[in-house]
Amino acid sequence: MPELPEVETVVNGLRPHLSGRSIVQVSHLDWPPTVQPLEPEAFRSAVQNAHIANVSRRAKYIIIHLQGGAAIVGHLRMTGQLTYHAQPAAPGRFSRVIIELDNGAQLHFDDQRKFGRLRYVAADQPLAGALPDLGPEPLAEDFSRADFAALIARKSLRGNPRIKQALLDQSFLSGLGNIYADEALHLARVHPMRQLRTLSDDEIGRVYDAFQQVLRQSIANNGTTFSDYRDAFGGSGSNQDSLRVYQRTGQPCLNCGTPIERIVVGGRGTHYCPTCQPFVGD
DNA sequence: CAATCAACCTGGGTGC
């Protein structure tokens, strides 16, 4: 579910409600792997009475900054939801962790598939060490088209993967996932199987412009909700109404009417228009 | 080092 726009939407929703609050206790924790490597009891005692300073995002990670330098680093993976409840609510079918706040509100972490994580990072541990190797933020102000072209040039010498796989590689560029990679390549009119070395400067520029546009548009639409994704208050996004190729296999391309095709690239379902995104190269 | 693939989980949809 959650790619950069969805995580951004959740973080922006949580920030004003969590900043300045303190954690009273963890009142529910029914899937210990959620908080590993800590044991549930260690997680409970670590966050109890902590004061929340701020909430931020890095790539697809949600970072709840605690006063004193500790943090809770969350990742929603496929079906996670992190929601703020002004009034206490009973655990849902998929509630994994519930945190009680000092104003009587609750923070619920729900996750059907149990892939999501809430990891406590102590004040004496570097936050960066809790995150994997992550490439640049695609919407960072100082991440220019030339920076992207330089990344492509470097990667084309080291592996030369297909553009779809490069866009999904979080250590190359962070934040894009399967939806927005497909959407961006369609907007850029670049076939997902194109190898980096075959891309022209113009095509690289189009891909850069396209991922910025699709990410910004989705943030404006509060993300894409197919089934599981919810914002910080349980609401759905609306960007699913603006998708051009993702999960539109067999439906007409919005540009030219050609049926959208689905192939597998790097093990991921990939959607594209064979007319607007012709394959050239090898 | 890079590419591939299984694994982590559950549930919805489809076809027989």
Next chain:
DNA sequence: TGCACCCAGGTTGATT
């Protein structure tokens, strides 16, 4: 209705 099988927004660790 039952069942086998495929699919899903992500990441990681083992293997080749």
